[in-house]
Amino acid sequence: MRNSEYPMLKGITYLDHGGTTLTPRSLLNSFCHEMQAVLLANPHSDASNPSASAIMVEETRHQVLRMLNADPAYFDIVFTANATAAIKLVTEGFSGSEDGFDYYYHRNSHTSLVGVRELAARSHCLASNEEAEDWLAGRASNVLGEPVSRRSILFAYPAQSNMNGERLPLSWPGMLRDSPRHPNAYSLLDAAALVSTSPLDLSNYVLAPDFVAMSFYKIFGFPDLGALVIRKAAGHVFDHRKYFGGGTTDMVTCIGDAWVARKHSSLHARLEDGTTAIRSILALKCAIVTHRELFGGLGKVSEHTSWLAKRLYTRLISLKHYNGAPVCHLYNHPDSTYGDPTTQGATVAFNVCGSDGTWVGPWKVGTMLRARKIYLRTGTLCNPGGIACALGVDAELLRRAFNEGFRCNTEADMIEGMPIGIIRVTLGAMSTMEDVDVLINALYQNVTEHNDALKPSANDYNNKVDSVMTSN
Ligand SMILES: Cc1ncc(COP(=O)(O)O)c(C=O)c1O
Structure with missing residues (x-):
């Protein structure tokens, strides 16, 4: 299978799958076949409603939710360029609020999580798992001082360290939600490293993180696409997001009043700025099937x-x-x-x-x-x-x-x-x-x-x- 699916590995020992894993030939073949068989118009231009592109995108969204055991009644998926863009989107939601937000992040965080602190009112790096658990359970005094009324708290950590592969407890979002000391706190799980070689199970929506960021190229080798999984109960965080892009509004006025009516039909309709990455999403649909056929999940x-x-x-x-x-x-x-x-x-x-x-x-x-x-x-x-x-x-x-x-x-x-x-x-x-x-x-x-x-x-x-x- 290695020789036929990964000819680029001939004579090479590739040990950087955390950087990116490789694209199997079957995936490229199935993507090329689909690209030639299906006309994918820009869903924003196509008068048919819903368009073939829009239907394919929604099917793929559901396939990703299924892969994560995430019930669409409780979760939505926003396609992004990569995990970093997913993290930035969460940051846009929190930083849009007048009161700003306090940010707690684990010391194992990737730079893309650390950078969130630049937009926070106050931030603190939790230097060990013990410090993180004491803080989550409300046992430790608040290092950032007393919570500011109405200011939200965002807690972020990686499900797996991209440095040494340590897997961190998936119980932390549930602990945070249960803690009476943190009534206005949300969790962001960076699953980019974990899901490259592990399933992630979001079937228990009560204990699940509010936000999960990931990059699909780390799982499938193609496409270069990411996603933000949002627990719908936390979707109101994006009510404060200031920016809007093409495709996310129902009406915008510019001459005279500057007014905008944003889409409210779903979180993804409101948050996927610009033209949906239709070709990448088609490739993702192919990748989910090929990966299962080649590796069994x-x-x-x-x-x-x-x-x-x-x-x-x-x-x-x-x-x-x-x-x-x-x-x-x-x-x-x-x-x-x-x-x-x-x-x-x-x-x-x-x-x-x-x-x-x-x-x-x-x-x-x-x-x-x-x-x-x-x-x-x-x-x-x-x-x-x-x-x-x-x-x-x-x-x-x-x-x-x-x-x-x-x-x-x-x-x-x-x-x-x-x-x-x-x-x-x-x-x-x-x-x-x-x-x-x-x-x-x-x-x-x-x-x-x-x-x-x-x-x-x-x-x-x-x-x-x-x-x-x-x-x-
Ligand atoms: C744990 C973790 N988080 C975030 C990222 C950033 O992912 P991307 O570059 O796809 O945005 C990576 C990339 O290696 C990672 O391993």
Whole structure:
């Protein structure tokens, strides 16, 4: 299946599915077929009501809701460019209110969640799961001071860290809703990393997040499209949104009074600005079917990638230099367990050390691997809080590093002998044991220091590498 569906993988070991997963040939074929079979007019121009395009878009919306076990009576889906655009849309709703909003975000947040703080009246980064749970349950005093009357609170966190794959509790939105200390608070779940290799179940609408952001290319490899899932009970947040775009209004006046009547038929009718991404949505419809045919659904993908990630993790920790010093320092959260998909996704984050414990810059390792056609991600990974905690560096040191010329994913990624960045492997539905073995072998051959007297010859190595690796 790999050869026929993913010809672009020939001779390549691709380990950056968290960046984007790859597009299977069957999806492209089915998309090309549909594009030639169906006339897709702009739904805003087509006089037939509803148009073929509008019907296809609504069908796809329902398919996505079904994929999430989300009852359309309680949830709506707004198609967006990507997860970031979905997060920005939520921010537009909250920042439109006269009283503004207070913002709490988890330290594992992707930069796209962190950026919301710039529009908040006050913001606070919850530095650990314990701090988050104390705050959610109303046990901690309010670090931002007393809530301002009528000002809403937005709490955001990733369902899975894009840095090390730690899966965070999906019970937090329910805790927030139950807490009498937070009567005017809403939750935003960034599911971009989670849903790439895991199902997300929104069947319990009482405990579900108010907003869920995701990017479909991370699940299917195509199309480049995202979505915001909105719990309808929280839809009033968008009553404050100021901007309106084409297609979201029933009437606008400009000469004389500046007046607008916004659409009220549904949240998506009100929030999908401009021409609907009809071709991308058609591709999404094809992608949902193809993915199920190829992989049997996200539950199966979760089982496969979870097993593979455990194998990779185990082999990385067992890589040792000739003197017994570990080759890799791994950054998994202590409460996460590889092989347990409720706490850990298919991501392994690490750095490389020499036999004397000195760090090797992640960019250098990444460049060496890339030369061997192994693709993975290095750098600070758009996860500023997670990286700072994993590396044990504070804001002052990071600013100093910046002033001294550090830039993410360049050769200058060390300060005072410490790396400012990590190496990240993310596995996907079509990853194989061989992908894992190729990476381990490359690290064994190129960064592991061997005792020359014991070092196997190239031939020995090729024959015995597996037993060498597992006995270490
Ligand atoms: C957890 C998480 N959130 C948000 C994003 C941003 O997604 P996008 O770039 O598709 O908007 C990513 C992308 O890697 C991510 O992993």
